[in-house]
Amino acid sequence: MAYRTIKGTHDILPDETRRWQQLENVVHSIAGNYGYNEIRTPVFEDTGLFSKSVGIDTDIVSKEMYSWEDRSGGNLTLRPELTAPVVRSFIQHNLGVQSPLQKLYYIGPLFRRERPQKGRQRQFHQFGVEVFGSEHPEQDAEIIALAHHIFEELGIKNVSLKLNSIGSGNCRKNYRNALMEFLTPYKDDLSETSQKRLETNPLRILDTKIPHEKEIIHNAPSIADSWTNEDKVHFESVQSLLSGLNIPYELDENLVRGLDYYTRTTFEFVSENLGAQDAICGGGRYDNLVEMLGGKPTPAIGFAAGIERILLSMAMNEQTDDHESIYLINLEETAAMKALQMAQELRSNGITVYMDTKRRSLKAQLREANKLGVKKAVILGEEELKNNQVQVKDLLKGVQEEVSMDELLTYFTV
Numbered sequence: 550m551a552y553r554t555i556k557g558t559h560d561i562l563p564d565e566t567r568r569w570q571q572l573e574n575v576v577h578s579i580a581g582n583y584g585y586n587e588i589r590t591p592v593f594e595d596t597g598l599f600s601k602s603v604g605i606d607t608d609i610v611s612k613e614m615y616s617w618e619d620r621s622g623g624n625l626t627l628r629p630e631l632t633a634p635v636v637r638s639f640i641q642h643n644l645g646v647q648s649p650l651q652k653l654y655y656i657g658p659l660f661r662r663e664r665p666q667k668g669r670q671r672q673f674h675q676f677g678v679e680v681f682g683s684e685h686p687e688q689d690a691e692i693i694a695l696a697h698h699i700f701e702e703l704g705i706k707n708v709s710l711k712l713n714s715i716g717s718g719n720c721r722k723n724y725r726n727a728l729m730e731f732l733t734p735y736k737d738d739l740s741e742t743s744q745k746r747l748e749t750n751p752l753r754i755l756d757t758k759i760p761h762e763k764e765i766i767h768n769a770p771s772i773a774d775s776w777t778n779e780d781k782v783h784f785e786s787v788q789s790l791l792s793g794l795n796i797p798y799e800l801d802e803n804l805v806r807g808l809d810y811y812t813r814t815t816f817e818f819v820s821e822n823l824g825a826q827d828a829i830c831g832g833g834r835y836d837n838l839v840e841m842l843g844g845k846p847t848p849a850i851g852f853a854a855g856i857e858r859i860l861l862s863m864a865m866n867e868q869t870d871d872h873e874s875i876y877l878i879n880l881e882e883t884a885a886m887k888a889l890q891m892a893q894e895l896r897s898n899g900i901t902v903y904m905d906t907k908r909r910s911l912k913a914q915l916r917e918a919n920k921l922g923v924k925k926a927v928i929l930g931e932e933e934l935k936n937n938q939v940q941v942k943d944l945l946k947g948v949q950e951e952v953s954m955d956e957l958l959t960y961f962t963v
């Protein structure tokens with residue numbers, strides 16, 4: 550076979566798309582219930598948008614982006630995340646003027662050149678939300694509740710919510726310096742990767758899985774030490790609102806997230822059903838990003854959830870066909886028109902009709918109907934045509950009855 554999918558990318562085949570559609574329908578419906586509107590942005594953007602927002606020293610920008618020089622000069626990148634593009638769009642189209650509280654959601658593909666493994670791909674998909682205009686803790690609680698609601702509706706079990714605050718203003722930067730200062734004397738005890746991170750992005754060392762590094766980190770300064778009093782009050786309020794909504798959470802002061810734009814609340818939903826790549830959703834506040842990218846100062850918060858990981862962690866729901874479906878079997882070449890008209894009438898009335906166009910035998914068509922899980926077959930043969938009738942066969946019970954063609958729609962709809 551000459552061509553195959555590129556490493557880290559996957560086809561989503563017809564027997565999987567039903568689950569994708571179910572998930573997407575839940576996202577559209579619940580985001581709609583919360584008053585969020587969908588936004589769709591291009592899959593590639595100016596490279597500078599990501600280096601400026603996600604951060605030049607982050608893994609994403611320093612080694613995972615698919616970037617190229619455009620024929621007309623500029624540098625372009627396949628989007629590795631969607632917060633920066635949505636902020637760009639918010640500023641470009643003055644969305645803050647249209648509404649002081651902009652609540653947006655999205656579903657789409659992202660690209661990161663990571664080492665592929667279970668739950669980690671080079672092209673993957675997220676759904677997410679971004680809200681612009683409120684700095685208050687009730688906004689934090691609302692989007693966390695939205696994510697929680699979607700996971701509940703999807704029937705995802707064994708997920709937990711981790712919560713932290715990384716403070717406002719220069720907190721993250723000050724903490725980075727404090728951490729660097731604390732870790733430098735231990736430099737020789739750190740792994741090669743962590744030694745590099747110490748120079749570029751020491752916060753990433755907090756995610757370490759190496760036991761002796763974990764021990765060192767145990768005594769590291771806490772980000773809570775850099776909070777202002779307002780940060781503390783804000784975070785306490787987020788926690789009490791979540792408790793009031795019966796949304797359980799665990800505090801995790803190492804949850805600083807791998808992107809530079811965050812301020813105050815950060816959170817992740819993790820699933821016990823996945824291996825190393827256990828985060829199904831991550832998000833947080835980014836109160837400075839709109840201004841940093843050239844807009845008016847606007848507080849904002851959002852999250853994004855990985856669709857592949859969610860589908861992996863979900864119990865494989867039985868694919869139940871909840872609407873009536875029929876297999877229409879026409880055995881007469883001359884009756885193609887009649888069969889198409891019957892199918893059209895049934896389909897226009899919301900009934901799914903499968904139909905063979907390969908002129909296969911009755912047996913082959915019945916076998917296909919069984920494979921599709923269809924419960925009723927409508928059979929049109931020479932005799933039936935003459936009498937303006939069809940045979941309706943119950944494929945579960947194996948019985949069949951004659952129904953007049955004129956009454957077929959009533960038969961299936963009443």
Ligand code: HAM
Pocket residue numbers: 629630631632661663668669670671672673674675677678679808828829830831832833834850851852853854855856857858
């Ligand atoms: P993130 O933590 O980089 O955050 O990604 C969010 C989620 O996308 C992860 O929790 C994971 O489920 C999924 N994900 C990330 N990388 C991959 C991959 N290579 N393969 C499969 N799934 C992956 C963001 O992207 C932020 N923009 C979230 C955000 C929105 N923060 C504020 N607003």
